[in-house]
Amino acid sequence: MARQYEMVIGLEVHVELATKTKIFCGCSTEFGGAPNTHTCPVCTGMPGSLPVLNKQVVEYAMAIGLAANCNITQTCKFDRKNYFYPDNPQNYQISQLYMPIARDGYVEIESGGVKKKVRIHEMHMEEDAGKLVHDEWDDTTLVDYNRSGVPLVEIVSEPDMGSAEEVISYLEKLRMIIQYLGASDCKLQEGSMRADVNLSVREAGSETLGTRTEMKNLNSFKAIARAIEAERERQIELLEEGKPVIQETRRWDDNKESSYAMRSKEDAQDYRYFPEPDLVPIVISDEWITQIKSRQPELRSEKLERYKKEFDIPQYDAEILTESKKMADIFEASTAICGKPKKVSNWLMVETLRLLKENSMEPEDIQFSPENLAKLVDLAEAGTINSSVAKEVFEKIFSQDIDPEKYVEENGLKTVNDESALKAVIEKVIAENPKSVEDYKGGKEKAIGFLVGQSMKAMKGKADPGMVNQMLKEALK
């Protein structure tokens, strides 16, 4: 019988932070720009230049660390990672090894209906490198240092994932947290979020870890999923053939859907890490942490739990409402005005999603104001308009953000609740439809529907159908 294998996966995720300036100098982090225009003596490694830490980088890193349930290292330090490569102007990268800013956290993921915690080993701050541009014509390589010194955080997970689905779920969760915080736009394609996958396989149930490889150059969730599957198969094949898996760094080629070895552990470099003497330790006070926490926007998971508790909203609805921050913001603002969370939620869950879909729009594209939605909820709830009129009005709100009170008034859409007026209409309908009256009285209960419809028509839709129904039944007793 074929042996069963399982995967053990850990991730190293690099996230480019959304600061305006670089981590150790005042140069712009803006994307693009002619080569070497966003540079200065510091980010080009000029002799005698010195780094000065950008405080915003620490604050973003703290925010991410706290959101990922990490302990913040209250005296943290930078270290130098030494290696020679031309994209790295000093030939050392300023990073954190010995005292990273955050440690021992976790994020909760859900995959295949199962909840799971993925532990975070540590998270550190570091600087990005420049870009090498190869000139095929001249056969020379040029360096562009515009990206040199752009701030990054690297989030290192424990090997807690066992499938591509879990990996994607973890990445989506991280991305959502970081986007909610405004700390990065986390675009994989543009490289503002990069994931390296550490993967090993072992026989199912085994306690010992297999030899792992590290996969680089993964530019989309799809590429990550494909690379994980391919690497799983490659490693299993090796083991089945009785060959060892070699600990190495591999590069994924998404076009060929295969990877190749970049370097093995044997020629792994000794980075000779040591404390960066040009920067002083960062001392993070309790007050600073409290301040960052208080500025922290509510994250999706907290929001979701709160919606369920505070508004008595079902899990499914809460998930949809919090999936986009825009949707959640409208929900809360409308609810705050009208005090009817379930009604507001219904409008968003049903009509809004339908209209978004019909118009191929994203929740971020919603234009209407929470005030007008709240007014509509109140109008419908008070019976001022009936539900079919309300839907018609909502479409106007969705497309033009009209004021529903005015609109209903101007177009005479109010439900008529005047009993004497209704009575007159009903008497007329009974008189004009003797056949249906007879059918109803003869036991055909459904015939009342036709009579309600005729009465509503006579009222031009502005009556409450329930009320009409009841009055008809009374009249036909």
Add this chain to the structure above:
Amino acid sequence: MDILSFTALELGKMIKEKRASVLDAVKAVIERAKAVEQEINSYVTLDEEGALKQAEEVQRLIDSGTLTGPLAGVPVAVKDNLCIEGQLTTCSSKILSGFKPIYTAEAVLNLKKAGAVIIGKTNMDEFAMGSTTETSYYGPTKNPHNTAHVPGGSSGGSCAAVAAQECYYSLGSDTGGSIRQPSAFCGVVGLKPTYGTVSRYGLIAYGSSLDQIGPVAKDVSDCAAILEAIASHDTKDSTSVKRKDYDFTSALTDNVKGLKIGIPRDYLGEGLDEDIRRAIRKAAEVLEERGAVVEEFDLSLVQYAIPAYYVIASAEASSNLERFDGVKYGYRTPDYEGLHNMYKKTRSEGFGAEVKRRIMLGSFVLSSGYYDAYYLKALRTKALIKQAFDRAFEKYDVILGPAAPSTAPELGKSLTDPMKMYLGDIYTVAVNLAGLPGMSVPAGKDSKGLPIGMQLIGNSFQEKTLIRTAYTYECATNKQYVVPANIGEGV
């Protein structure tokens, strides 16, 4: 009176009072340098054209009343590891051949604001690694007091230039004694400030946690005035400190009554030249006569300072010097195949033997498996040395001792035995490890006629106590050691 014989402050006053012009002074030092450079070799670059241009500009600003400071118009020389925009800056290394920085070091900018005229860049041990200025790619500097001897190092060019009257004062840098030891050898006053007092922005780093820029001067008053000009809190240097006091010249008072001075017994023991021991004891007596209380004490841990220093400084240097790779600036080997071959050949050809030795030493102590045993242990030793000084400064205001165990050695006698050369730093390196201020003041000559320097060490931020002590000593001894040395005049 010969314009060259003035101190910086005297010249500044003359210029202010229009009894001398900036141009007179600049021309005089350049003439002097041209006359003696053949023999002394203080300069890597003597910028005659630039200096004459600056002289005019500075004179204009003095005349218009814009520049009023005491050093306005006074010619200065700057060690060649300080960046000056558009001016050759080599660290006396082949690897920085042709390198012209795109910015100017903060300390030099501060001097310019004070109205200094920069006449050139001074020779040094390559990347400040050495104690004799013999490791320079541009040839050794010689001691103006006796050209068969070295000027000390690594700021040998800066100290020799002051001693030989090739400038009125200069800037040096001190990582393990590189201002104090050559000042002692050349008979000038040199001061290494408390770590963080002078911005390191634009100082090409050797050992970042130990490097400090400081003044080299003809006397104590000049030294205080220069420090006042260059010290500043600089947000471009994260290790720069915002001090409460920058008024160093206010400490130029002839009064040490009640001052407690400690002499470490460990500093007067084996290995110290008898002439120097006698000179230090004599200096102590002079200060005692002026009302100071002097006693000997045990500092302890003295023997651990050198190994700790060479581990830490070399480790930092091995990383700091990685940027010199032939990619961006300076020297690149003419023939190579591929990137790694270019790196190897450029660095093999571009660095001298002493620099390579320290890069290898530093890389070794940081490599995995050795980090704890060497680098971490050295950091712990550093902390213990600081504690030993803390204890001493509970009892004493100033520590007095020699700056070096001997006077200037003969040329060509030091590099063959690097261990012996390293041991020559025994009295100076601990001060850098502890981040303290230290000052070297001329204290007579030995039997061979070579200058002896006494070292004053203060607690952190106590430069003023050092200046007061040195000034009192200078007054008491009537500047018997005064520059110039008699070179070019029948040596």
